[in-house]
Each structure stands twice: as structure tokens, then as C-alpha cells.
Amino acid sequence: MKDELDTGKKPNWCSGCSDYMLLSEIKSAVRKEIESGNTDKESVNIVTGVGCHGKVFDYMDVGGVYALHGRVVPTATGIKAGNPSLDVIGIAGDGDTYAEGMSHFVHAARMNPDFTLLVFNNEVFALTTGQSTPTTEKSKQTGSQPTGNPHDPVNPLKIALSSGASFVARADAKNVKHTTRLIREAVSHDGFAFIDVAQQCPVYNPFDREIEEKMSPLDDFTGADSLEKAEELAEKWSNPEESNSLPIGVLWKEEKNTLCDKYPELSNLEERGTGWYQFRE
Ligand code: SF4
Numbered sequence: 001m002k003d004e005l006d007t008g009k010k011p012n013w014c015s016g017c018s019d020y021m022l023l024s025e026i027k028s029a030v031r032k033e034i035e036s037g038n039t040d041k042e043s044v045n046i047v048t049g050v051g052c053h054g055k056v057f058d059y060m061d062v063g064g065v066y067a068l069h070g071r072v073v074p075t076a077t078g079i080k081a082g083n084p085s086l087d088v089i090g091i092a093g094d095g096d097t098y099a100e101g102m103s104h105f106v107h108a109a110r111m112n113p114d115f116t117l118l119v120f121n122n123e124v125f126a127l128t129t130g131q132s133t134p135t136t137e138k139s140k141q142t143g144s145q146p147t148g149n150p151h152d153p154v155n156p157l158k159i160a161l162s163s164g165a166s167f168v169a170r171a172d173a174k175n176v177k178h179t180t181r182l183i184r185e186a187v188s189h190d191g192f193a194f195i196d197v198a199q200q201c202p203v204y205n206p207f208d209r210e211i212e213e214k215m216s217p218l219d220d221f222t223g224a225d226s227l228e229k230a231e232e233l234a235e236k237w238s239n240p241e242e243s244n245s246l247p248i249g250v251l252w253k254e255e256k257n258t259l260c261d262k263y264p265e266l267s268n269l270e271e272r273g274t275g276w277y278q279f280r281e
């Protein structure tokens with residue numbers, strides 16, 4: 001029987017790609033949110049960027065838009081500002097977000113628009129056949145740096161925390177149950193809910209087995225009880241080879257005014273209407 005969230009198109013990622021798992025986790029989380037009465041199919045909107053991840057939108061029968069490269073965050077922010085009653089999920093890649101889109105990412109953490117951002121972080125530009133991104137491991141040989149990447153990678157978790165993000169999480173794509181729960185937590189959070197997902201690209205950047213084995217879920221989904229502790233957890237991901245345990249789960253969660261709270265006129269749907277077309281009248 002066709003799933004109500006399924007477009008009926010057959011996914012065609014490479015064999016063994018983590019994107020298959022992530023598609024199933026996103027669908028499962030959305031389905032559970034609908035069944036729990038927290039949202040409905042018509043209210044779910046997806047924004048994808050440019051990269052292998054972008055095909056998620058081909059396979060999910062919900063509203064949304066393909067954004068330009070690096071522009072998932074401003075597009076999702078605009079959709080939410082245009083109609084705050086929607087549940088917006090941005091899906092982007094690591095090159096997409098931390099290279100072309102880095103400034104948008106920092107300012108979203110600062111301004112707190114109410115949407116979820118899932119970054120499929122395989123530490124490589126996969127769609128364009130294996131160039132380095134800002135999260136590529138130092139010394140790794142890639143298509144754009146065949147003698148090895150000379151740069152230290154950025155730590156997106158630390159950037160999000162230092163920029164003021166109200167929800168910061170790290171997920172492991174192959175931990176299906178845990179990642180599904182994290183997505184549900186993010187979708188129900190009021191504000192910018194950011195999940196950096198460790199995933200592999202078996203073609204251009206297969207998983208490092210040692211790091212995989214060190215990943216360990218945090219005890220609950222409440223986040224650390226201080227920003228300092230959250231930063232300590234995030235720091236473990238700066239040098240994964242040197243850490244004994246790598247935390248996955250919600251590192252930080254707090255209540256903060258969202259972008260719409262800061263501009264109350266945005267949320268007054270009765271006065272200004274819900275459709276973008278009404279802005280044009
Ligand atoms: Fe997945 Fe890598 Fe193939 Fe893209 S190139 S579909 S990320 S395995």
C-alpha cells in the first residue's frame with residue numbers, strides 16, 4: 001500500500017548511501033507527528049538545497065521547494081515568516097550549509113526563526129564527485145585536494161552554540177530510532193532547531209569505523225544543564241580521534257523568543273492573511 005507521505009518514486013541514491021536511512025527517519029518522524037495530532041500533512045513543508053540530500057523532496061509527498069545552493073536557511077525562514085502556521089523542515093548538505101550558506105546559518109542561530117534544519121554531514125561535496133567541504137577531515141585526500149586537505153575542519157555544533165542557537169543536536173544517521181526521535185524533538189521545538197547528522201557517503205567518504213564505534217547516545221533529550229557543559233560535549237567532536245566517547249543527542253535546548261515573537265505582526269494571520277499572494281494585493 002502506498003504510504004501517504006510517499007511520492008511513489010523509487011529512490012536512486014548509490015547503494016549503501018545513508019540518505020536511504022535519513023529519508024526513512026524523516027518520514028517516520030513526520031508520520032508520528034501527524035498521528036500524534038501535532039501537525040497535519042498539509043502543514044508540513046520541506047526545503048532542500050543542492051546536493052544528494054536534495055532528492056528527499058522528490059520522495060516525500062508534502063509541500064515545499066528546492067532552494068538554491070546554500071540557501072535552505074533563508075528560504076525556510078521566508079516560508080515560516082510568510083505563514084507561521086506551517087511546520088517547516090530544512091534539509092541541507094554540509095557543503096551547502098557550512099560553505100555557501102555559512103552566514104545564513106550563523107544568523108539563523110542568532111535570530112531564532114522557528115524551523116528545523118537537518119544537515120546531512122558526510123564531510124564531502126558528494127554530488128559533484130568528492131571535493132572538500134568545511135567539515136572535511138584535515139589531511140584527507142579529496143577530489144579538490146589530492147595531496148590532502150591542509151585545513152582544520154569547522155565544528156558546526158560549536159558555531160551554532162556560540163551564535164545563540166536554541167536547539168543544537170548531533171545525530172548518527174544509522175541509529176534509526178534515536179535519529180527519528182531527535183527529528184521529532186526538533187520539529188516540536190519553538191525556534192531554530194539544528195541537527196548535524198553524521199552520515200557516510202560510501203563512494204567519496206566512507207565512515208571511519210573507529211569513530212562510528214565511539215558514538216554514544218546521551219541519556220535523555222533535554223540537553224545539557226549549562227551552556228558550558230554543552231560546549232564541552234560539542235568540543236569532543238573537534239578531535240574525534242582523541243575522544244573516548246562521542247555524544248549524539250540534544251546537546252543544548254532553551255526557550256527563547258523566536259523571529260515571529262520579535263515581529264508580532266508576522267504572527268497575526270487574521271490581519272495579514274496566510275498566503276504569499278495576499279502580500280501582493
Ligand atoms: Fe550517497 Fe555519496 Fe552516492 Fe551521493 S555520491 S548518493 S552521498 S553515496
Ligand code: MG
Pocket residue numbers: 051093094095120121122123124125126133
Ligand atoms: Mg556533503
